[in-house]
Amino acid sequence: MDLLANLALGFSTALEPINLLYCFIGVFLGTLIGVLPGIGPTATIAMLLPITYALSPATSIIMLAGIYYGAQYGGSTTAILINLPGESSSAVTAIDGYRMAQQGRAGPALATAALSSFFAGTVATMLLATLAPPLARVALKFGPAEYFSLMVLGLVCSIVLAHGSILKALAMIVLGLLLGLVGRDIYTGDERYTFGFLELADGINFVAVAVGVFGIAEILRNLENETDRAPIIKKVSGLMPTRADLGAIIAPVLRGTALGSILGILPGGGAVLSAFAAYSLEKKLSRNPERFGKGAIEGVAAPEAANNAGAQTSFIPLLTLGIPANPVMALMIGALMIKNVIPGPDVATEQPALFWGVIASMWIGNLMLVLLNLPLIGLWVRLLTIPYYMLFPAIAAFCAIGVYSINGNPFDLYAVAAFGLLGYVLIKLGCEPAPLLLGFVLGPLLEENLRRAMIISRGNATVFFTRPLSGALMFLAVCVLALLLLPGISRKRQQVFQDE
Amino acid sequence: MPSFNVRDMAAGGVFAAIGLAFMAGALTLDIGTAFKMGPGYFPLVLSSLLLLLGLVVMAKSVNMPAEVIGSVPWRGLVLILAAPVIFGATVRGLGLLIALPLAVIAAASASRRTGVVTAIALVVGLTLFCVLVFSYGLGLPLPLLGRWLRF
Numbered sequence: 001m002d003l004l005a006n007l008a009l010g011f012s013t014a015l016e017p018i019n020l021l022y023c024f025i026g027v028f029l030g031t032l033i034g035v036l037p038g039i040g041p042t043a044t045i046a047m048l049l050p051i052t053y054a055l056s057p058a059t060s061i062i063m064l065a066g067i068y069y070g071a072q073y074g075g076s077t078t079a080i081l082i083n084l085p086g087e088s089s090s091a092v093t094a095i096d097g098y099r100m101a102q103q104g105r106a107g108p109a110l111a112t113a114a115l116s117s118f119f120a121g122t123v124a125t126m127l128l129a130t131l132a133p134p135l136a137r138v139a140l141k142f143g144p145a146e147y148f149s150l151m152v153l154g155l156v157c158s159i160v161l162a163h164g165s166i167l168k169a170l171a172m173i174v175l176g177l178l179l180g181l182v183g184r185d186i187y188t189g190d191e192r193y194t195f196g197f198l199e200l201a202d203g204i205n206f207v208a209v210a211v212g213v214f215g216i217a218e219i220l221r222n223l224e225n226e227t228d229r230a231p232i233i234k235k236v237s238g239l240m241p242t243r244a245d246l247g248a249i250i251a252p253v254l255r256g257t258a259l260g261s262i263l264g265i266l267p268g269g270g271a272v273l274s275a276f277a278a279y280s281l282e283k284k285l286s287r288n289p290e291r292f293g294k295g296a297i298e299g300v301a302a303p304e305a306a307n308n309a310g311a312q313t314s315f316i317p318l319l320t321l322g323i324p325a326n327p328v329m330a331l332m333i334g335a336l337m338i339k340n341v342i343p344g345p346d347v348a349t350e351q352p353a354l355f356w357g358v359i360a361s362m363w364i365g366n367l368m369l370v371l372l373n374l375p376l377i378g379l380w381v382r383l384l385t386i387p388y389y390m391l392f393p394a395i396a397a398f399c400a401i402g403v404y405s406i407n408g409n410p411f412d413l414y415a416v417a418a419f420g421l422l423g424y425v426l427i428k429l430g431c432e433p434a435p436l437l438l439g440f441v442l443g444p445l446l447e448e449n450l451r452r453a454m455i456i457s458r459g460n461a462t463v464f465f466t467r468p469l470s471g472a473l474m475f476l477a478v479c480v481l482a483l484l485l486l487p488g489i490s491r492k493r494q495q496v497f498q499d500e
Numbered sequence: 501m502p503s504f505n506v507r508d509m510a511a512g513g514v515f516a517a518i519g520l521a522f523m524a525g526a527l528t529l530d531i532g533t534a535f536k537m538g539p540g541y542f543p544l545v546l547s548s549l550l551l552l553l554g555l556v557v558m559a560k561s562v563n564m565p566a567e568v569i570g571s572v573p574w575r576g577l578v579l580i581l582a583a584p585v586i587f588g589a590t591v592r593g594l595g596l597l598i599a600l601p602l603a604v605i606a607a608a609s610a611s612r613r614t615g616v617v618t619a620i621a622l623v624v625g626l627t628l629f630c631v632l633v634f635s636y637g638l639g640l641p642l643p644l645l646g647r648w649l650r651f
Contacts, residue, residue, distance in 0.1 A: 393583075413587055
């Protein structure tokens with residue numbers, strides 16, 4: 001009964017005209033940037049953060065969330081039509097979706113992607129509504145030691161997201177943590193690494209870091225090989241999947257939704273990991289796995305369901321614990337903090353309209369996306385013909401205005417350039433920027449909880465392992481790290497064997 | 501001739517160097533004890549870890565097959581990084597109406613494909629769009645003309 005009353009409150013918030021409007025703007029923008037390669041949801045949300053100043057906390061999170069899951073929809077459109085995933089989470093969809101399009105089945109592929117996403121979004125929203133309040137109650141029992149262990153687990157999990165070397169990803173996390181410590185020490189007020197710059201006393205501006213490593217560095221990476229994209233798109237006709245198609249996708253969608261929901265909850269998880277995991281699961285379960293990669297409709301349905309479910313449930317750690325599962329959630333924290341709402345277990349009880357309104361808006365937003373994406377497919381396709389050289393000056397301009405409007409301080413723009421350069425150099429050296437950003441956000445929180453836990457335990461470091469909840473989280477973190485390192489070893493071996 | 505993976509060697513080097521720099525900074529701060537940690541304690545732990553990880557990445561790059569780092573778009577690099585700096589340096593003095601076109605010109609010239617006509621169209625279009633949307637539409641506090649131009 002509680003759930004129904006809460007959902008009713010949520011829908012009444014989400015259906016307010018202003019929230020509906022911003023939800024629409026969010027999913028529309030999200031689809032747009034999902035379609036356009038070269039700009040992702042992280043950079044977009046960072047750029048638009050200043051816009052949310054004028055909005056209420058609920059409205060701004062509703063819009064920003066819309067951008068995030070809207071991008072998942074848009075990314076799959078380009079993945080299917082031109083084999084160019086607009087978002088990394090759609091990379092898997094491109095494998096079979098593009099093949100389907102080549103076989104003249106672009107319509108059913110697009111419809112499958114949209115419907116699977118919608119179904120998964122609905123289930124994940126319900127899951128969020130059911131799971132979040134009890135989790136928030138558990139979180140209220142969290143002490144500093146538990147928070148510390150949970151963040152360690154989250155950081156370790158974020159390595160899964162990074163491509164390539166595990167060691168490099170670890171180093172990126174540590175670098176991010178260190179950068180997060182710049183500024184005045186919370187206990188003593190000593191200035192750390194500020195070099196006398198007053199602007200650094202409150203730390204490096206998070207938005208400047210995010211825009212630098214995700215916006216500017218990404219432009220630089222795209223400038224490396226400027227080739228004309230020649231989208232050869234045949235007319236998309238016959239949207240609806242056949243009865244046989246529908247029969248084939250039901251089970252994969254269900255499995256994809258379940259897998260995505262679970263992986264999304266894990267800090268460090270989210271859409272990308274879910275999509276990859278769901279695809280390999282379907283391939284393994286399939287009676288004839290050789291069809292995968294050649295236009296199997298299950299290869300579109302499962303990852304699309306999983307990435308959307310993962311995108312929704314990654315709000316659970318944010319709304320219940322105040323811990324971001326990925327860089328996008330870190331930006332959401334930023335947006336809430338601007339409004340003096342401290343994300344954490346108290347949000348559900350102290351700001352019920354915000355909490356439930358955001359959850360309800362996700363379902364409404366998903367519905368809008370289905371309505372927006374299928375009929376408007378022609379518009380999105382035409383957008384793809386905009387050449388990149390016309391796009392990136394606009395991205396650069398929005399980045400500049402967005403970052404400047406946060407504090408009205410030119411210093412933040414110099415930081416954007418510095419982090420753009422650092423991000424680009426690190427990308428060039430094979431280091432993914434996502435773990436760095438996550439470390440950056442968690443750095444101060446991690447230190448604060450570590451110091452508090454150590455004071456409480458009188459300097460006894462075993463507290464992280466002896467307290468049951470904290471110990472379990474630490475144990476999980478160690479397991480994940482061990483699992484990560486094992487295939488790493490085997491991969492290295494393979495490389496050596498190939499050389500011989 | 502010992503072969504090593506340039507990419508990993510450089511990445512490890514960057515991490516180790518940054519680790520060292522942060523370590524030097526941490527040592528100037530009060531370290532404290534595990535019980536009562538000073539401002540330098542956590543940075544010292546992290547910077548040591550970063551230095552260690554950097555060294556391990558470097559060590560593992562030896563005798564690994566070389567990877568191609570790929571070309572660097574130098575012109576684009578300089579001009580794209582210049583765009584936010586130019587905007588930052590001039591937005592207070594000259595205002596949005598001049599700072600934004602300057603930044604867009606820098607960014608647009610980053611690509612060799614952008615012709616003069618396209619560049620002009622971009623400058624005019626983006627400036628109009630941003631003034632309308634950000635200044636008027638959203639009411640962000642961005643002065644159209646800066647203090648250097650007010651008499």
